Amino acid sequence: MLIIKNLKASIAGKCILKGISLNVKPGEIHAIMGPNGSGKSTLAAVLVGREFVEITEGTVTYLGKNLLEMAAEDRAKEGIFLGFQYPIEIPGVSMVNFMKTAVNEHRKFKGLEPLSASDFLKMMREKKELVEIDSKLANRSVNEGFSGGEKKKNEIFQMAMLEPKLAILDETDSGLDIDALRIVANGVNKIKRPDNSFIVITHYQRLLDYIVPDVVHVLYDGRIVKTAGKELALELEEKGYDWIKKEVENNIVA
Amino acid sequence: MEKDQDKILSEVTTGEYKYGFYSDIEMERIPKGLSEDVVRLISAKKMEPEWLLEFRLKSYRHWLTMKMPTWPNLKIPAINYQEIIFYAAPKQRTNVNSLDDIDPELRKTFDKLGIPLTEQKHLAGVAVDAVIDSVSVKTTFKETLAEMGIIFCSFSDAVKEYPDLVKRYMGSVVPYTDNFFATLNSAVFSDGSFCYIPKGVRCPMELSTYFRINSANTGQFERTLLIADEESYVSYLEGCTAPSRDENQLHAAIVEIVAEKNAEVKYSTVQNWYPGDKEGRGGIFNFVTKRGMCKGENSKISWTQIETGSAITWKYPSCILRGDNSTGEFYSVAVTNNHQQADTGTKMTHIGKNTKSTIVSKGISAGMGQNSYRGLVKVLKNATNARNYSQCDSLLLGDKCGAHTFPYIEVDNQTAIVEHEATTSKIGEDQIFYCNQRGISTEDAIGLIVNGYAREVINKLPMEFAVEAQKLLQISLEGSVG
Ligand SMILES: Nc1ncnc2c1ncn2[C@@H]1O[C@H](COP(=O)(O)OP(=O)(O)OP(=O)(O)O)[C@@H](O)[C@H]1O
Ligand SMILES: [Mg+2]
Numbered sequence: 001m002l003i004i005k006n007l008k009a010s011i012a013g014k015c016i017l018k019g020i021s022l023n024v025k026p027g028e029i030h031a032i033m034g035p036n037g038s039g040k041s042t043l044a045a046v047l048v049g050r051e052f053v054e055i056t057e058g059t060v061t062y063l064g065k066n067l068l069e070m071a072a073e074d075r076a077k078e079g080i081f082l083g084f085q086y087p088i089e090i091p092g093v094s095m096v097n098f099m100k101t102a103v104n105e106h107r108k109f110k111g112l113e114p115l116s117a118s119d120f121l122k123m124m125r126e127k128k129e130l131v132e133i134d135s136k137l138a139n140r141s142v143n144e145g146f147s148g149g150e151k152k153k154n155e156i157f158q159m160a161m162l163e164p165k166l167a168i169l170d171e172t173d174s175g176l177d178i179d180a181l182r183i184v185a186n187g188v189n190k191i192k193r194p195d196n197s198f199i200v201i202t203h204y205q206r207l208l209d210y211i212v213p214d215v216v217h218v219l220y221d222g223r224i225v226k227t228a229g230k231e232l233a234l235e236l237e238e239k240g241y242d243w244i245k246k247e248v249e250n251n252i253v254a
Numbered sequence: 255m256e257k258d259q260d261k262i263l264s265e266v267t268t269g270e271y272k273y274g275f276y277s278d279i280e281m282e283r284i285p286k287g288l289s290e291d292v293v294r295l296i297s298a299k300k301m302e303p304e305w306l307l308e309f310r311l312k313s314y315r316h317w318l319t320m321k322m323p324t325w326p327n328l329k330i331p332a333i334n335y336q337e338i339i340f341y342a343a344p345k346q347r348t349n350v351n352s353l354d355d356i357d358p359e360l361r362k363t364f365d366k367l368g369i370p371l372t373e374q375k376h377l378a379g380v381a382v383d384a385v386i387d388s389v390s391v392k393t394t395f396k397e398t399l400a401e402m403g404i405i406f407c408s409f410s411d412a413v414k415e416y417p418d419l420v421k422r423y424m425g426s427v428v429p430y431t432d433n434f435f436a437t438l439n440s441a442v443f444s445d446g447s448f449c450y451i452p453k454g455v456r457c458p459m460e461l462s463t464y465f466r467i468n469s470a471n472t473g474q475f476e477r478t479l480l481i482a483d484e485e486s487y488v489s490y491l492e493g494c495t496a497p498s499r500d501e502n503q504l505h506a507a508i509v510e511i512v513a514e515k516n517a518e519v520k521y522s523t524v525q526n527w528y529p530g531d532k533e534g535r536g537g538i539f540n541f542v543t544k545r546g547m548c549k550g551e552n553s554k555i556s557w558t559q560i561e562t563g564s565a566i567t568w569k570y571p572s573c574i575l576r577g578d579n580s581t582g583e584f585y586s587v588a589v590t591n592n593h594q595q596a597d598t599g600t601k602m603t604h605i606g607k608n609t610k611s612t613i614v615s616k617g618i619s620a621g622m623g624q625n626s627y628r629g630l631v632k633v634l635k636n637a638t639n640a641r642n643y644s645q646c647d648s649l650l651l652g653d654k655c656g657a658h659t660f661p662y663i664e665v666d667n668q669t670a671i672v673e674h675e676a677t678t679s680k681i682g683e684d685q686i687f688y689c690n691q692r693g694i695s696t697e698d699a700i701g702l703i704v705n706g707y708a709r710e711v712i713n714k715l716p717m718e719f720a721v722e723a724q725k726l727l728q729i730s731l732e733g734s735v736g
Contacts, residue, residue, distance in 0.1 A: 048691050076693040088688040091679070092706025101702060102692040109693070141706070142688075158692065 515550025537565025590623025
């Protein structure tokens with residue numbers, strides 16, 4: 001589904017991603033962990049087409065196509081969804097209007113007619129229940145005045161509405177209380193199908209109790225320095241990153 | 255980051271003006287230039303009575319003593335009044351009775367603009383007075399309205415048929431000495447709409463005037479007079495467009511409204527004059543004086559304007575709240591893109607007791623556009639318990655444009671409560687990207703955000719036009735997103 005080869009990227013002339021390779025197959029859940037500032041969000045930014053990240057080397061293939069050549073909105077319509085680490089507020093634009101526009105753009109892309117108002121509202125109701133988001137939130141402006149946790153739940157709600165093939169969740173668990181964490185995780189599990197994939201960026205193994213990853217990667221200083229099964233998350237939780245940093249330094253010396 | 259910003263900017267600032275076509279209509283024009291003779295000639299062309307010629311001459315002589323105002327926050331190139339044609343009319347009998355009398359080219363023009371001159375069933379809710387250059391060519395639904403005693407006709411017809419009403423009210427709200435452009439208009443005005451709603455009548459349809467400038471080098475100087483007698487109600491809409499040309503053209507209009515006791519007037523404008531090209535060449539200079547007088551108790555006048563066109567806009571629809579308990583409202587969205595400039599706002603003068611005014615102004619600047627809000631809230635000595643609430647918001651797209659607010663408050667009565675709020679916000683790159691990531695193009699994202707921002711004002715428009723206005727907002731900020 002997604003094949004990243006030796007990806008290098010910089011922001012404002014500073015090299016942030018220093019050669020990343022990753023292969024996500026349909027139906028897989030990949031967790032990416034790693035210390036602050038290691039480049040996790042930058043990797044997500046590259047995948048969704050943010051232009052402030054400059055790609056200096058490498059290739060990204062998504063569903064057989066060169067992803068790096070696609071416009072951001074086309075990537076979205078091709079099924080890539082990002083749950084933002086810091087969701088953006090858009091005052092004056094209602095969630096209903098925002099989602100209706102988004103859903104209908106997706107439909108247009110697939111050659112489908114726009115949904116009627118009543119069908120759309122029905123869909124919205126179903127998905128709201130699925131992710132247990134407060135009805136009232138959907139009547140407000142996009143993320144405006146939402147609490148940190150509400151914003152994160154709203155990302156999951158949007159994901160449910162757009163039914164992506166590849167969802168990248170950037171620290172969607174941060175700032176959530178225990179109940180919300182369960183809701184978010186359940187949301188993901190309900191949406192999961194054999195043919196769609198997830199990249200879950202997180203700092204806490206707690207989330208991975210609910211969303212069980214196939215693979216866990218550690219991103220450190222712009223490189224994936226360790227890849228293993230879900231037990232790696234537990235080990236990191238216990239021991240922190242120091243041992244990995246040491247391993248990396250030793251490797252460089254050797 | 256620069257690159258991205260620039261891209262979004264250039265995308266939203268390259269929208270095309272959709273009404274820039276020119277129609278080849280046989281016209282009668284007088285020679286260019288302005289003099290007492292020209293004023294007399296216009297009056298003669300219109301076969302006006304002596305008193306009106308006197309009014310014109312008085313205005314012209316006064317105008318000669320005046321200077322163009324310099325206080326607006328606008329860069330206005332020198333205007334040579336000797337280069338302007340002050341009267342141009344399609345060669346045909348004006349005010350035709352049957353559609354067949356109308357030059358087919360004229361009908362085509364209005365069809366193209368989406369303004370039907372036929373009384374079509376599906377548009378039965380709107381009566382139109384169509385004005386091209388200096389004259390009104392057709393007023394629809396005149397007869398239907400007349401059955402209720404409503405007068406809706408061209409200004410010229412009103413002068414002939416209802417001289418007493420015209421004499422009584424013309425200049426009563428905007429005196430001929432009012433300001434440079436109003437005085438000029440008083441001297442050379444050519445046509446416009448006249449409307450009288452009799453006592454106790456609720457006008458059953460939207461009345462609207464559509465102004466079209468077609469001829470080159472011609473100025474448009476129209477005058478609208480709207481009188482709502484006691485206990486009456488009317489909703490009025492004005493629209494305007496012009497061909498794309500490299501030269502600037504002058505539009506200096508006057509709108510006067512009188513609301514008697516318990517009357518209510520809603521006046522909405524969707525202003526879409528040619529704004530000039532991307533480099534700032536051409537476009538209409540829109541210097542307009544609009545004022546309403548809440549003359550009777552409990553009367554109400556409400557201005558709603560969507561200003562997307564013109565190279566330069568200079569316009570302050572105002573209310574004089576003379577009747578006790580009267581209400582004035584001003585809701586405005588003004589867009590300046592490319593090199594457009596707008597200095598617009600309102601003046602609320604509280605004279606009567608318990609008078610109330612509300613001002614909601616939303617400026618949107620893109621490209622190199624400069625957008626100023628200028629408002630005056632004035633509470634006179636006897637206006638006990640006057641209330642005003644003003645809200646001025648500015649939205650910026652990019653960092654080459656500007657937004658300015660000049661709120662003036664003069665209060666002479668201790669019991670007055672005057673509130674003012676102002677905000678400035680930017681459409682962030684992050685907001686646009688968030689939309690992009692959900693599959694929404696940059697163009698649509700800007701449309702969503704701008705319409706969300708302007709919704710409070712758009713909702714005040716008659717329903718039929720709210721959708722149009724929404725589209726227009728998007729188009730005037732639209733780009734060539736491929
Ligand atoms: N827009 C930007 N301009 C300049 N530097 C940036 C920008 N975005 C990210 N960086 C830098 O790139 C590096 C990687 O940041 P990134 O956000 O990808 O880290 P992260 O792994 O997601 O960290 P966290 O766990 O704290 O979210 C950091 O040093 C950060 O300061
Ligand atoms: Mg991050």
